[in-house]
Amino acid sequence: xxxxxxxxxxxxxxxxxxxxxxxxxxxxxxxxxxxxxxxxxxxxxxxxxxxxxxxxxxxxxxxxxxxxxxxxxxxxxxxxxxxxxxxxxxxxxxxxxxxxxxxxxxxxxxxxxxxxxxxxxxxxxxxxxxxxxxxxxxxxxxxxxxxxxxxxxxxxxxxxxxxxxxxxxxxxxxxxxxxxxxxxxxxxxxxxxxxxxxxxxxxxxxxxxxxxxxxxxxxxxxxxxxxxxxxxxxxxxxxxxxxxxxxxxxxxxxxxxxxxxxxxxxxxxxxxxxxxxxxxxxxxxxxxxxxxxxxxxxxxxxxxxxxxxxxxxxxxxxxxxxxxxxxxxxxxxxxxxxxxxxxxxxxxxxxxxxxxxxxxxxxxxxxxxxxxxxxxxxxxxxxxxxxxxxxxxxxxxxxxxxxxxxxxxxxxxxxxxxxxxxxxxxxxxxxxxxxxxxxxxxxxxxxxxxxxxxxxxx
Numbered sequence: 001x002x003x004x005x006x007x008x009x010x011x012x013x014x015x016x017x018x019x020x021x022x023x024x025x026x027x028x029x030x031x032x033x034x035x036x037x038x039x040x041x042x043x044x045x046x047x048x049x050x051x052x053x054x055x056x057x058x059x060x061x062x063x064x065x066x067x068x069x070x071x072x073x074x075x076x077x078x079x080x081x082x083x084x085x086x087x088x089x090x091x092x093x094x095x096x097x098x099x100x101x102x103x104x105x106x107x108x109x110x111x112x113x114x115x116x117x118x119x120x121x122x123x124x125x126x127x128x129x130x131x132x133x134x135x136x137x138x139x140x141x142x143x144x145x146x147x148x149x150x151x152x153x154x155x156x157x158x159x160x161x162x163x164x165x166x167x168x169x170x171x172x173x174x175x176x177x178x179x180x181x182x183x184x185x186x187x188x189x190x191x192x193x194x195x196x197x198x199x200x201x202x203x204x205x206x207x208x209x210x211x212x213x214x215x216x217x218x219x220x221x222x223x224x225x226x227x228x229x230x231x232x233x234x235x236x237x238x239x240x241x242x243x244x245x246x247x248x249x250x251x252x253x254x255x256x257x258x259x260x261x262x263x264x265x266x267x268x269x270x271x272x273x274x275x276x277x278x279x280x281x282x283x284x285x286x287x288x289x290x291x292x293x294x295x296x297x298x299x300x301x302x303x304x305x306x307x308x309x310x311x312x313x314x315x316x317x318x319x320x321x322x323x324x325x326x327x328x329x330x331x332x333x334x335x336x337x338x339x340x341x342x343x344x345x346x347x348x349x350x351x352x353x354x355x356x357x358x359x360x361x362x363x364x365x366x367x368x369x370x371x372x373x374x375x376x377x378x379x380x381x382x383x384x385x386x387x388x389x390x391x392x393x394x395x396x397x398x399x400x401x402x403x404x405x406x407x408x409x410x411x412x413x414x415x416x417x418x419x420x421x422x423x424x425x426x427x428x429x430x431x432x433x434x435x436x437x438x439x440x441x442x443x444x445x446x447x448x449x450x451x452x453x454x455x456x457x458x
Contacts, residue, residue: 004255004339009281012342013210015354016042019413021338022211034207034214041364041413044394045337046218046330048362049249050197053220053328056245063193063222064182068174070199074165077150079304080173080297081268082166087146089120090205091127096137101205102127102144105134117264120144149202151215167201172325174198175223176297179309190311190321191226191234197330209282211331218330225311225321228295231271235292238326239274242288246276246333250359251340255279256287269296271322278336287336288328295320337362341414356414357437360458363414365396367453370406372422374399380421383431383446391450393458411436416458419449 016022021042025035038046058065077083089102102123103115109131115123124144132139151167168174175194182194197220207213226234239258247253261273271292278287298309298320310318341356360366367387371380377399384397396415398406403420410418420432425446433442433452444452 004279004281007281007339007342009210009339012281012339015342015412016338021413034210035216036211036214042334044364045358045362046334049330049333049337050220052249052361053197053245054195057193057220057222057241057326058195061193063195063224064186064188065195065197066175066178066182067196067198068171068178070168070201071153071155071165072168072174072177075304076173076177076301077166079300080176081300082150082169082173083148085268086150086169087148088205089123089144090147091124091144092142093134093137094140094142096135098135098137099205100134104206105131109134114262114265117262120146147203147205149204151201151203169202170200170327171196171198171219171221172223172297172327175221176301176309176323177305179225179298180307183311190313191224191230193222193224195220195222197221209280209285211335212280212285214331217332220328220330222326223293224324224326226324227319228322231292231294231322231324234324235272235290238324239276239290242276242290242326242328246287246336248359249333249362250337250357251278255336255340257284259284267291269293278332280336280339285332287332288326291325291327293323293325295322297323353408353411355411355436358414358416360416360456363394363416365394365410365413365415366417366458367393367395368406368410368415368418369395369397370403370410370418370420371399372403372420376421376423376425379425383419383421383449387449391453393453407434417453417456 020039023037023039024031025037026032054065090099091102092099106113106115106123106126128141150169153165153167154163155165156163175196182188199216200219201216204213204215207215224234224238255278257277259275259277266273271294273289273291275286275289277284302309311321312318341358343355343357345353347353369380369384371377384395387393387395407418416436418434422432424430429446430443431446433444
């Protein structure tokens with residue numbers, strides 16, 4: 001089952017819930033619509049993805065990482081344009097009293113139409129004239145209206161307009177308003193990047209598709225500052241870098257594509273935008289985006305704050321740098337990696353096994369220690385403890401159930417290797433190592449375990 005379009009998304013989601021990758025948020029109170037918590041397995045994967053991003057996008061590139069706050073001065077969002085323009089087009093079906101994103105309706109029913117390039121009046125005309133039934137309901141459509149996606153909140157105890165602020169809809173603005181601070185304190189020289197990982201919030205009209213579109217999500221964003229003359233070259237560089245990253249994490253090349261935005265799709269500030277899309281079971285969807293934001297953001301914050309955000313070059317001239325932004329949604333990337341890895345295999349004995357063929361760099365556990373019988377548990381625990389102390393491997397221990405069931409359990413959560421401690425372990429000081437994907441077994445000496453996994457490159 002390698003073709004994603006043949007995978008049943010509900011079976012994949014049920015598997016992720018059953019295995020504890022994802023929990024329904026506030027489940028004991030009936031949950032909260034399309035809001036999910038991550039269990040230990042998904043959290044482990046997310047941690048490893050973040051480490052790899054930091055290594056590849058920050059450390060190796062000699063960029064800088066910062067951590068800015070979710071709540072910011074309201075004027076930040078006025079300057080960025082979010083306060084006035086960060087909206088989706090909402091339309092209500094007065095028959096069932098449900099509200100929808102207008103572009104989603106058009107995209108779902110008329111894929112030949114570029115919904116993102118349509119004006120609100122064009123979307124309204126298409127829906128009112130052509131969509132007479134939607135989601136098993138007759139339709140009586142209202143007028144389309146803009147719906148601002150930012151979550152409002154209040155600062156302090158006074159409930160008035162001066163205390164009003166918002167939860168950030170992106171992490172990028174925290175980087176732009178700290179540009180001057182970082183250049184001064186770090187003596188940064190162009191070109192350089194400032195990155196951060198953090199939560200963002202968008203009050204989506206219709207969150208959907210499990211963890212693909214949620215109101216709270218995590219981003220890995222880099223703002224790469226350069227001179228205008230170099231911006232096109234760096235734009236292409238970061239497209240290639242992003243593609244290399246996601247392929248290295250384990251996504252199949254045939255399931256990703258790069259889609260460059262047409263001129264009529266571009267944001268008002270963008271000099272060029274490309275999405276890297278992934279073939280989900282429900283169709284192609286944006287996984288991450290790379291944008292040439294020009295000098296728009298720094299100019300806007302200069303205009304609204306009155307502060308100079310110009311960069312002083314070594315020749316004494318001042319410029320406003322251009323910005324290339326690779327922005328990755330962690331939740332979507334996690335979802336894509338899990339879908340890509342999900343497989344159901346038919347075995348020779350007419351049985352089947354469900355497994356996650358996760359890349360060993362990001363698997364929740366890289367190794368499971370399994371005593372064949374409970375009487376081998378003491379020696380198994382010693383090997384387990386020794387490996388925890390002497391290696392950086394992510395390891396789990398399991399002694400309950402038959403060895404076959406335990407192998408299947410580890411297959412189901414994506415553990416690449418299992419070490420079985422059996423009757424020969426005490427007599428011959430050997431263990432059996434099983435490979436998840438091939439089910440091939442190797443017998444090696446206990447004192448060769450660390451070397452074995454170094455050679456396996458984990």
